[in-house]
Amino acid sequence: MSPRHPERRSEQSAKAVVQAALELCQEIGYAKVSIEGIASRAGVGKNTIYRWWPSKAAVLLDGLLELWGGAAPFPDTGDIVADLKAQMRAAVASLIADPVGLHYRALIGEAQHDAALAQDLHERLIRPMVLRANERIELAQRQGQIRGDLDPELVVELLYGPVYHHWLLTGRTPEPARLDAIIDATFASMTPQG
Amino acid sequence: MSPRHPERRSEQSAKAVVQAALELCQEIGYAKVSIEGIASRAGVGKNTIYRWWPSKAAVLLDGLLELWGGAAPFPDTGDIVADLKAQMRAAVASLIADPVGLHYRALIGEAQHDAALAQDLHERLIRPMVLRANERIELAQRQGQIRGDLDPELVVELLYGPVYHHWLLTGRTPEPARLDAIIDATFASMTPQG
């Protein structure tokens, strides 16, 4: 929630807050993190947190964005299937990576009952990732590797949907082989001699 | 906690608790539901809740299972694509249906930071749904409408993954047309000439 309060904030305090939130979340788990706990760990007054963030989730989102800066870029070797396999493998690695995946999953969970957070999470984290994916898809479409009549966003969901489905409903991410199977099945037809 | 604890519980109280939880969740939203609130609305001591359920989410899960009893069966007209389109449309309708979808989404959210709930939710709600889907997929495979070398569970994720992805990350469910597009794209090949 930070970006538009350039007034007087102490950048040092803001950093300490975000840092404390990340640490606590790893140490005791998202559910047990409290704003009081963050404030005390950061050596900061509670008001300083309330002044700049609407909820603990918002603090954590700031932290996650920092950590995740340039996650999983889309390579372009000319072979869309190979590139997707590489990228998805990297992306999925993040989902189980110790700090990032933990925080990301907690935020997605929280967003299910916090509309403001859902909005924020989507705009600042998810949409940018989808947009970067879109670009690579569109490139592949222009190169004739993917049917041009498909909405690129649909393609993203066809590919990432199964991963998130598995992750959010079982807590585990697909094995690399399963990842390949998802991509292959999506590119091939499911019908016998498609 | 499942319906038939062999011990001594008052079935009447259990019903009142679950009912109160469902009502409160609809009225004030999952995040603001408290065990105290449920107990007081149900006219029940808090201990009675703690005795039989580990958390408010567990109560709600019981309620959801009751509500959702025989959700979205898989028709069998012999045409797997048509049948899936019909079933998914019905299933997705549940996800936005006022009580059911609300509760389901809240529980999925909560399960992201409550491992016990995640386990329960998966075993009692999600796996049974997946198994029923598997059966229809396997039937289609035997009938030669779907490639036999695909893991039926993979097929389920290919189909439902995009729906959940959209739903959980934006809060909205795909339009019927989009739903058809998902199924069509999955069955056709994504590459230009299939």
Place this chain on the structure above:
Amino acid sequence: MSPRHPERRSEQSAKAVVQAALELCQEIGYAKVSIEGIASRAGVGKNTIYRWWPSKAAVLLDGLLELWGGAAPFPDTGDIVADLKAQMRAAVASLIADPVGLHYRALIGEAQHDAALAQDLHERLIRPMVLRANERIELAQRQGQIRGDLDPELVVELLYGPVYHHWLLTGRTPEPARLDAIIDATFASMTPQG
């Protein structure tokens, strides 16, 4: 509350209850004793306690009476002052004696806000003790060792009052020497030359 309920009670259970109450009171202190605790320690249903006693204090009173059965008799050597000194020393020893004094003090404390208990405690424990003291005082009066115009009960209070005052307001009982001083001062005149 025991004595007059000859109906069908299980004497064995009653004993176990009283015993458990005494033990718990010594182990964890009166304030932390609960009826549930007594029942569970005694291997008895809570109802069995509620059937026969109105409160935990009543159970304890039964126990105390049992323990204290024939406390501190009044000797009769013909010398009232010497006899009182002996008796009070013995009586005071009970007040600090590990189980008895503990329970007695707790009951006196509780009786300050439980009128029914106060009644019971007085009738079953305190009055009998006072009556026995009265008898010895009256004997001394008949023997001309104490002024005959004094209400014996007043004499008892003059003697025991200072002891209880000290005990209940400081938690300690007077030293033997102080005890003698109380008796001597009461028997002598407080004015300079009698």
Place this chain on the structure above:
Amino acid sequence: MSPRHPERRSEQSAKAVVQAALELCQEIGYAKVSIEGIASRAGVGKNTIYRWWPSKAAVLLDGLLELWGGAAPFPDTGDIVADLKAQMRAAVASLIADPVGLHYRALIGEAQHDAALAQDLHERLIRPMVLRANERIELAQRQGQIRGDLDPELVVELLYGPVYHHWLLTGRTPEPARLDAIIDATFASMTPQG
């Protein structure tokens, strides 16, 4: 030059808490007073009570001290017996006076199973009263009205002991005539001709 509260407590809240405790104790009796009840009546969070007092009894003690500020001073007419009779009559009147006696008795009762409270009660209420009595006794000793070899504290117990004994063990305070008898008997000798 601002008003420096050494501690941070809100004096207004503290007053409301004490007031509420006093009122409740009168209305429903000490045993039924709860910290929740006090907090709610005072319009104060429970924490505010727990922050500054260790128990409901401690709150009540504060209230009692306020009410009882300058209780029963010792007159000095030169006649110690007459002065004591006057003072004790006044003091005993307090013990039955509606609010004060009620609270005082409850606190003495509670102190029997709460050592911290007993300490507090003694230091802040009882000892000061005893000290004031001591002074008058010592004056009388210097004036030759009381034997100089008696510990003044012993004298206080000889006089007040019987009153407290009667009060705490029967719930009633001695009649004025009985009070006089106590004093007279203590000053005269109890033996037939001194």
Place this chain on the structure above:
DNA sequence: CAATAAGCGAGACGGTACGTCCAGTCTTCTT
């Protein structure tokens, strides 16, 4: 170059809910 206002740490405040314990009653099953 004070003064003055903001941000800040600290933490008290009125509250809500937690999860636990126990009271006193009621029900079921055992003996």
Place this chain on the structure above:
DNA sequence: AAGAAGACTGGACGTACCGTCTCGCTTATTG
């Protein structure tokens, strides 16, 4: 038919945090 076992409603416990609110203190302009 009593008693043990223990579930039931309900109230209070003492704790943890919520989000708001002073406090003084430290800075950083600005009149």
